[in-house]
Amino acid sequence: MDESVRNLNEGVMGWAKFYRKGWNYFAFAMHRFSGLVIVFYLYLHLFVLSHLLSGPVTYNELVKTVTFGPFDSFLVLDVLLALVIFYHGANGTRLALNEFGIGLQKNKAMFIVFEAIAMVILGVFLYYAYMFIGAS
Amino acid sequence: MDEYTVEIKRTDVDGKTRMQTFKVPKDKVSTVLETLLYIKGYLDQTLTFRYSCGMEICGSCGMEINGKPHMACSFVLDNFKGDKILIEPLKHFKILRDLAVDIDPFFDKYKAVKPYVIRNDDGNYQKELLQTPKQFDEYIDYSMCIKCGLCMAACPIEGSDENYLGPAPLTAAWRFIADNRDQGKKMRLEIVSGAEGASRCHFAGECTEVCPKGVNPSFAIQKLRSSMIGLEFQKLFGGK
Amino acid sequence: MENENKYGITKRPMGSISRMFQAGSGLFLIFFLGVHLYVAHIDFGHPVQFFNQVIQNLRNPWWLLFFIVFVWIITYHALNGVGNIVKDTNIGEKGRSYLNIALIVIYFATSIYGTILSIVVAGMAI
Numbered sequence: 001m002d003e004s005v006r007n008l009n010e011g012v013m014g015w016a017k018f019y020r021k022g023w024n025y026f027a028f029a030m031h032r033f034s035g036l037v038i039v040f041y042l043y044l045h046l047f048v049l050s051h052l053l054s055g056p057v058t059y060n061e062l063v064k065t066v067t068f069g070p071f072d073s074f075l076v077l078d079v080l081l082a083l084v085i086f087y088h089g090a091n092g093t094r095l096a097l098n099e100f101g102i103g104l105q106k107n108k109a110m111f112i113v114f115e116a117i118a119m120v121i122l123g124v125f126l127y128y129a130y131m132f133i134g135a136s
Numbered sequence: 137m138d139e140y141t142v143e144i145k146r147t148d149v150d151g152k153t154r155m156q157t158f159k160v161p162k163d164k165v166s167t168v169l170e171t172l173l174y175i176k177g178y179l180d181q182t183l184t185f186r187y188s189c190g191m192e193i194c195g196s197c198g199m200e201i202n203g204k205p206h207m208a209c210s211f212v213l214d215n216f217k218g219d220k221i222l223i224e225p226l227k228h229f230k231i232l233r234d235l236a237v238d239i240d241p242f243f244d245k246y247k248a249v250k251p252y253v254i255r256n257d258d259g260n261y262q263k264e265l266l267q268t269p270k271q272f273d274e275y276i277d278y279s280m281c282i283k284c285g286l287c288m289a290a291c292p293i294e295g296s297d298e299n300y301l302g303p304a305p306l307t308a309a310w311r312f313i314a315d316n317r318d319q320g321k322k323m324r325l326e327i328v329s330g331a332e333g334a335s336r337c338h339f340a341g342e343c344t345e346v347c348p349k350g351v352n353p354s355f356a357i358q359k360l361r362s363s364m365i366g367l368e369f370q371k372l373f374g375g376k
Numbered sequence: 377m378e379n380e381n382k383y384g385i386t387k388r389p390m391g392s393i394s395r396m397f398q399a400g401s402g403l404f405l406i407f408f409l410g411v412h413l414y415v416a417h418i419d420f421g422h423p424v425q426f427f428n429q430v431i432q433n434l435r436n437p438w439w440l441l442f443f444i445v446f447v448w449i450i451t452y453h454a455l456n457g458v459g460n461i462v463k464d465t466n467i468g469e470k471g472r473s474y475l476n477i478a479l480i481v482i483y484f485a486t487s488i489y490g491t492i493l494s495i496v497v498a499g500m501a502i
């Protein structure tokens with residue numbers, strides 16, 4: 001092949017271009033994206049928990065700033081985090097079942113059902129987890 | 137509107153791309169392939185594309201229609217709402233010119249999984265190798281593949297790593313493993329269990345979605361995976 | 377044929393086993409994370425656990441064990457996932473082996489740190 005031939009290989013950015021490519025592509029790309037977000041949070045979480053070592057005052061201060069203020073806008077990020085975790089969990093359950101050979105014929109229905117269940121649980125979770133907002 | 141606005145991504149021999157728009161009367165064409173033939177016949181005879189049978193058997197006319205891989209011959213415009221049609225060459229393939237892509241790398245991958253019946257004996261038989269209907273059903277779905285390459289264009293892993301074997305070759309591997317006349321299971325499993333093989337699939341399932349013949353490559357890959365496990369454990373503990 | 381080498385025989389293929397482990401650990405994590413979210417955010421009516429509650433939880437050896445196992449499994453799942461993503465970007469044979477080494481190092485660093493952290497924290501005074 002000479003150089004004049006162009007390669008249409010999309011590369012990594014192709015994952016992000018899921019417009020018109022179908023829900024499979026969307027599920028795939030979002031699974032990767034949400035996974036990376038969760039890994040980032042995992043290390044952030046470990047960093048926050050490391051403050052336990054510096055004693056109750058430091059830790060409680062840190063935790064209070066991001067929940068009761070002045071940085072309580074972090075709670076919005078928390079909601080988004082919960083969203084990607086629940087998405088990743090639901091889609092991951094489907095993929096794990098696929099791995100064991102279950103439901104490969106009805107992938108789309110499984111995706112929708114699992115995501116719907118996950119979003120309902122997410123709603124319930126957020127309702128209970130954020131009850132303190134009105135209380136304080 | 138009684139005309140389709142057909143936008144085609146064209147590539148010349150120097151690799152320059154441009155979008156060209158054509159107006160095609162609706163009453164003259166019924167499929168995308170006919171649209172292309174109309175354009176070639178009446179509007180621009182330099183348009184290059186590959187086709188042969190026009191009835192979804194040869195697997196030549198795969199292209200991206202409105203952003204998704206389709207066979208041009210079986211994309212019926214009656215079922216299509218709207219007047220704008222966007223036609224691009226298949227993704228993840230090298231463009232030769234306009235809509236014609238280089239499918240040699242795809243066939244090289246296809247050949248790599250040894251897509252033929254392998255026998256341990258000398259191959260001289262007095263009568264045919266018998267098969268029950270049940271044994272036939274095991275693989276017949278996968279043998280429907282027409283090697284059009286749509287699944288390769290739809291696969292997200294293929295898009296980021298051209299070395300990955302891809303859905304169609306892996307399906308071919310399973311098609312012959314599932315065939316009771318074949319005895320080359322171990323040989324094929326060793327190929328597909330490699331670093332570029334079946335374990336790279338992440339079940340996006342896009343291949344199954346776009347397949348014009350209803351082959352289910354992701355199911356075949358799952359079957360391959362579960363067959364691979366035994367071999368992998370064997371090798372892990374020093375077996376051959 | 378040049379592809380003979382590229383799609384040749386791998387000495388120790390682990391692909392399928394690793395995918396099974398990824399799927400299995402993922403299913404475990406659904407359970408672990410479910411318990412964790414319930415205990416840490418819902419069960420006691422506060423938004424977050426403060427210092428004393430964390431320590432009190434960790435003093436129970438079963439909870440300690442739970443969190444240590446949690447750390448080991450979630451780190452495995454996370455790094456294996458990241459590895460799978462990076463390997464899909466055509467980094468070549470050499471890149472893959474470097475990546476594997478890097479991931480193993482990060483894995484042990486993270487999980488051992490997590491284990492030590494939880495044990496030390498469990499021993500702290502309230």
